[in-house]
Amino acid sequence: xxxFQASRNENAAEFRTRCRELGIxxxxxxxxxxxxxxxxxxxxxxxxxxxxxxxxVQGVSRATVYRVLETFVQSGIVRQIYSDGSAVRFxxxxxxxxxxxxxxxxxxxxxxxxxxxxLPLPNRDHTGFQTENYSVYFEGLCRRCQKIGAKSSKRGKxxxxxxxxxR
Amino acid sequence: xxxFQASRNENAAEFRTRCRELGIxxxxxxxxxxxxxxxxxxxxxxxxxxxxxxxxVQGVSRATVYRVLETFVQSGIVRQIYSDGSAVRFxxxxxxxxxxxxxxxxxxxxxxxxxxxxLPLPNRDHTGFQTENYSVYFEGLCRRCQKIGAKSSKRGKxxxxxxxxxR
DNA sequence: GTATATGCAAAACCTTTGCTATAGT
DNA sequence: ACTATAGCAAAGGTTTTGCATATAC
Numbered sequence: 001x002x003x004f005q006a007s008r009n010e011n012a013a014e015f016r017t018r019c020r021e022l023g024i025x026x027x028x029x030x031x032x033x034x035x036x037x038x039x040x041x042x043x044x045x046x047x048x049x050x051x052x053x054x055x056x057v058q059g060v061s062r063a064t065v066y067r068v069l070e071t072f073v074q075s076g077i078v079r080q081i082y083s084d085g086s087a088v089r090f091x092x093x094x095x096x097x098x099x100x101x102x103x104x105x106x107x108x109x110x111x112x113x114x115x116x117x118x119l120p121l122p123n124r125d126h127t128g129f130q131t132e133n134y135s136v137y138f139e140g141l142c143r144r145c146q147k148i149g150a151k152s153s154k155r156g157k158x159x160x161x162x163x164x165x166x167r
Numbered sequence: 168x169x170x171f172q173a174s175r176n177e178n179a180a181e182f183r184t185r186c187r188e189l190g191i192x193x194x195x196x197x198x199x200x201x202x203x204x205x206x207x208x209x210x211x212x213x214x215x216x217x218x219x220x221x222x223x224v225q226g227v228s229r230a231t232v233y234r235v236l237e238t239f240v241q242s243g244i245v246r247q248i249y250s251d252g253s254a255v256r257f258x259x260x261x262x263x264x265x266x267x268x269x270x271x272x273x274x275x276x277x278x279x280x281x282x283x284x285x286l287p288l289p290n291r292d293h294t295g296f297q298t299e300n301y302s303v304y305f306e307g308l309c310r311r312c313q314k315i316g317a318k319s320s321k322r323g324k325x326x327x328x329x330x331x332x333x334r
Numbered sequence: 335g336t337a338t339a340t341g342c343a344a345a346a347c348c349t350t351t352g353c354t355a356t357a358g359t
Numbered sequence: 360a361c362t363a364t365a366g367c368a369a370a371g372g373t374t375t376t377g378c379a380t381a382t383a384c
Contacts, residue, residue, distance in 0.1 A: 193358075193359095212348095213348080214348080230351085237350095254349095255349090
């Protein structure tokens with residue numbers, strides 16, 4: 001599609017500009033990883049990003065994905081999402097949005113509500129904390145797990161491995 | 168102190184009651200781990216809880232700490248905190264509160280504001296998500312890291328290992 | 335040409351699990 | 360007595376790191 005190509009080129013150009021501004025060298029790997037992030041609508045783990053890239057090109061190592069994402073986070077290009085600790089998830093740093101976290105399957109989806117974008121911030125004089133950003137995390141059950149929950153045992157938890165693959 | 172003892176006994180009694188209600192056997196280890204959590208005002212990792220216990224008594228294994236905390240989370244006795252993915256943190260499930268997360272040192276502290284306790288929830292009909300709880304995560308710099316940041320390099324990040332110990 | 339990034343493989347770290355013994359009800 | 364838990368040690372999964380090479384500026 002022409003649109004797709006166009007948006008890719010736009011992204012590429014914008015990405016180059018951003019790297020210039022931030023003073024970080026633009027490498028092929030960084031561009032690939034950045035595009036891989038943009039193409040996903042969910043909040044992938046390192047492993048998911050790595051696998052997505054592998055399907056297309058060879059020659060981006062897992063260690064590089066880790067290092068590049070760390071660079072991106074420090075530069076503010078992407079945000080690290082607070083997750084259940086089993087694996088970090090990432091989010092291209094776009095609009096101000098919030099998160100719905102399923103306590104059953106640990107999936108994370110976005111949620112936007114204008115009213116949540118004007119919350120009172122912690123008072124720095126009082127807390128000593130300098131707020132740069134915030135996000136509301138709603139915990140509960142996603143649609144799918146509500147159905148599953150209805151027919152599974154009370155305390156049972158969906159059996160998934162740490163990387164989300166089924167056993 | 169008498170007060171300290173009293174509160175310990177109160178906790179112990181309350182904990183026994185809670186276990187009864189939940190139908191989970193009350194073991195020594197569970198009581199110790201629960202008390203270890205209550206004694207801390209921060210949001211310890213499994214490792215921190217384990218070490219805190221080891222200083223006092225022998226005979227609680229790391230695996231037990233993991234398993235007991237998992238039980239606690241499933242029973243709703245404690246909450247798992249969304250954190251940076253390197254290690255899960257826990258919180259005794261008390262009042263509705265929010266979190267200040269330092270993007271520099273990853274410390275987590277509590278924040279309460281009455282106004283944050285009446286946020287609009289995601290509409291279930293619309294999102295399919297059944298909200299059970301929520302918490303606002305403020306990201307920024309804690310007091311200590313603001314000072315450090317002032318004298319450290321622009322992109323430098325505090326050197327800490329994954330378990331928070333300095334190198 | 336110099337500084338920084340990458341790849342690889344190994345290490346470090348965090349968490350889970352199988353099995354047996356033990357303890358709670 | 361029956362059932363669930365704890366301990367140990369080993370395995371599994373995730374992330375970091377040292378060093379040589381390659382790449383961006």
